Amino acid sequence: MSMLKRTALYEEHKKLNGRIVDFGGWELPVQYSGVLNEHTAVRNACGLFDVSHMGEIFVEGPGSIEFINFVTTNDASILAVEQAQYSAFCNESGGIVDDLVVYRLGEERFLLVVNASNTDKDFSHLTRALESYSGQKPRIKNASGEFSQIAVQGPLAQKILQTLTQTDLSLIKTYWCKEGILCGVNTIIARTGYTGEDGFELYVPWSDGPKVWEAILDAGKGAGILPCGLGARDTLRLEMKYALYGHELNDDTNPLEVGLAWITKLKKAGTFIGKPAIEAMKAAGPKKTLVGVKSLGRGIPRQGYEIYDLDRSSLIGTITSGTQSPTLKQSIGVAFMDKKFETIGTKVLVKVRDDFHEFEVCKTPFIEKK
Amino acid sequence: MSYPNNYKYTKEHEWAELVSDTQIRVGITDHAQNSLGDIVFLELPKVGRELKSHETFGVVESIKAVSDLYSPVNGKVVQANSDLVSDPAKINSNPHTEWMLVLESADAKTQFAGLMDAAAYSEYVRSL
Known part of the structure; x- marks a missing residue:
């Protein structure tokens, strides 16, 4: 029996001829007008995404900062109110339970935004951590069912959204947020995203999702806004080499192996779950790394494809994500492989079906950052 | 888009046109x-x-997916459309005219007759 979940925007997706697929138990549109079209709209104008399936967990009350620092790798104590940071939860072995964004909404009020398919796993992880936690215990609450989340991404995002709110959006810097009124609805307006473009992620009460969605589409009509599905979301993040849980990250990958040393603060006050294992990996030196590879040839790398050295004598890694970049019209992939091959310009072979295709380790993001 | 009546079809979504x-x-x-x-x-x-x-x-392959192509009949490849290989997006615009292969077989006509007709294929697609 199918037990698929729907967001509050399901009927909007149907109206817009979205092609609905099962995405980790959620019925969500993979595309409306086409992945390329939607991808280009986000790079050049604006795209609108329903990301209501993402999980929202609140941590509130005295002890919040210390507890968040105990369960995440980054240092939440440096956050000012209204500031956000990318972070990760790790297990005792140093493997990544999930990656997330931490928003400090108030002195002792934090919003943790996690991956949809990991929400239950994350909340159990936090509940267990809280039980064994010896410091002052904050309140934790899984509020995923209470929010619709809408991402408005692209160079025209601010211009379009500004017509719907009195909050001066130009004052919200990248990775900061503000609570305000948008289309008459209480909204957490965050200048964050997963596309590499300027843009916002809006957290509104679940049932207000359709109203806000329709208002943004209407406001952006003249500017070329397009509703965008999960397909474009994936190609956009991939061109930036942003990690996707289940592809680049999983319960067995250590943050130091997947380019996340920058969010792993081993020197912050106190310990955190996974710290001893991560320190041990740091001391031994990670053997693997995550790099970008591209090819001038036609073969498209896909998750799970094997990577070999040039004489085909040893398997040196696997592709974690790959596609043909809509911006570059080139095959691009993210490779989890032996650190010895990480130097930019190194040639490797990716096995595409029965053939070996030459790829080159390249700098990332794959596209020029604006 | 309607399915040409002079073509035949497979459950794997290939079309076949009898050219001789x-x-x-x-x-x-x-x-x-x-x-x-x-x-x-x-x-x-x-x-x-x-x-x-x-x-x-x-x-x-599309941006998102990889899909195998299946031969609708027994036959020898006598032509492969290399223009389409260089610009595969044309398949999206004109799927029923952008051909991929020409297959040759002495009993092509008999094999062709055994495939699904347009009405049966349309019905099949609706049932998916």
Whole structure:
């Protein structure tokens, strides 16, 4: 029996001829007008995404900062109110339970935004951590069912959204947020995203999702806004080499192996779950790394494809994500492989079906950052 | 888009057109291209290869998906559309005219007669 979940925007997706697929138990549109079209709209104008399936967990009350620092790798104590940071939860072995964004909404009020398919796993992880936690215990609450989340991404995002709110959006810097009124609805307006473009992620009460969605589409009509599905979301993040849980990250990958040393603060006050294992990996030196590879040839790398050295004598890694970049019209992939091959310009072979295709380790993001 | 009445179809969403008593042209249906989305890659077999009915003859990839192509009949590849390989997005625009292969077989006409007609294929697509 199918037990698929729907967001509050399901009927909007149907109206817009979205092609609905099962995405980790959620019925969500993979595309409306086409992945390329939607991808280009986000790079050049604006795209609108329903990301209501993402999980929202609140941590509130005295002890919040210390507890968040105990369960995440980054240092939440440096956050000012209204500031956000990318972070990760790790297990005792140093493997990544999930990656997330931490928003400090108030002195002792934090919003943790996690991956949809990991929400239950994350909340159990936090509940267990809280039980064994010896410091002052904050309140934790899984509020995923209470929010619709809408991402408005692209160079025209601010211009379009500004017509719907009195909050001066130009004052919200990248990775900061503000609570305000948008289309008459209480909204957490965050200048964050997963596309590499300027843009916002809006957290509104679940049932207000359709109203806000329709208002943004209407406001952006003249500017070329397009509703965008999960397909474009994936190609956009991939061109930036942003990690996707289940592809680049999983319960067995250590943050130091997947380019996340920058969010792993081993020197912050106190310990955190996974710290001893991560320190041990740091001391031994990670053997693997995550790099970008591209090819001038036609073969498209896909998750799970094997990577070999040039004489085909040893398997040196696997592709974690790959596609043909809509911006570059080139095959691009993210490779989890032996650190010895990480130097930019190194040639490797990716096995595409029965053939070996030459790829080159390249700098990332794959596209020029604006 | 409607399915041409003079073509025949397979459950794997290939179309076949009888171009002479011994030759069949092969492509993929509108339903197939629409399910795939933006097509960015096509791989076809070499001319001269002998294919069995239902055998994999190539691969088509969209931005998101990889899909095998299956031969609708037994036959020898006498032409492969290399223009389409260089610009596979044309499949999205004109799925029923952008052919991939021409297959040759002495009993092409009989094999063609055994495939699904347009009405049966439309019905099949609706049932999916």
